[in-house]
Amino acid sequence: MEPFVEPAPGFVTLTPQSLSREAFAPFGDVIETAGRDHFSINDGYADRFHNLADVDLTEADGKPLLSIFRARPRPRPLQVDMMERHPMSSQAFIPLSDTPFLVLVAPAGEAPSPESLTLFCTNGCQGVNFARGVWHFPLLVEKVDQEFLVVDRGGPEQNCDLHYFADGVRGVVE
Ligand SMILES: NC(=O)N[C@@H](O)C(=O)O
Numbered sequence: 001m002e003p004f005v006e007p008a009p010g011f012v013t014l015t016p017q018s019l020s021r022e023a024f025a026p027f028g029d030v031i032e033t034a035g036r037d038h039f040s041i042n043d044g045y046a047d048r049f050h051n052l053a054d055v056d057l058t059e060a061d062g063k064p065l066l067s068i069f070r071a072r073p074r075p076r077p078l079q080v081d082m083m084e085r086h087p088m089s090s091q092a093f094i095p096l097s098d099t100p101f102l103v104l105v106a107p108a109g110e111a112p113s114p115e116s117l118t119l120f121c122t123n124g125c126q127g128v129n130f131a132r133g134v135w136h137f138p139l140l141v142e143k144v145d146q147e148f149l150v151v152d153r154g155g156p157e158q159n160c161d162l163h164y165f166a167d168g169v170r171g172v173v174e
């Protein structure tokens with residue numbers, strides 16, 4: 001797959017905003033228990049926070065996959081030179097430790113511009129589910145390796161489009 005090449009170099013410094021269900025709604029779901037409906041199960045010995053994300057994995061007989069990613073911190077300042085998307089499915093990242101991480105996204109649709117990037121920081125108790133086609137930068141963990149439960153789609157199709165900016169954009173957190 002030939003990567004897209006952004007015609008005009010962009011240069012933005014990205015400042016993270018706190019992740020919230022409302023702010024992230026254009027990009028997918030926030031996976032958390034705070035403020036979410038739940039009901040008692042197992043004779044009262046557990047609460048079920050039910051159906052927290054739109055898990056969209058069955059396009060063209062896709063197979064739901066459950067994996068663990070161990071992400072390592074990237075050098076800072078981060079040169080954001082690309083974004084990716086999955087046109088056939090959603091992709092969820094649920095942290096296995098209560099450590100904040102960064103989430104860099106752009107709306108689904110045409111190739112992202114530097115100006116269309118939005119950077120979030122989680123509170124350590126949140127995961128995210130990228131809706132189908134939403135542009136995102138690969139996992140951005142802060143200072144230490146961090147593991148995530150990942151729920152995404154398996155199948156023979158090419159389900160990962162890459163978009164490269166012309167000269168990259170600098171930013172994220174120094
Ligand atoms: N490459 C891979 O399996 N995962 C990416 O899609 C990602 O968003 O981390």
Ligand code: NI
Pocket residue numbers: 084085086091136
């Ligand atoms: Ni991805």
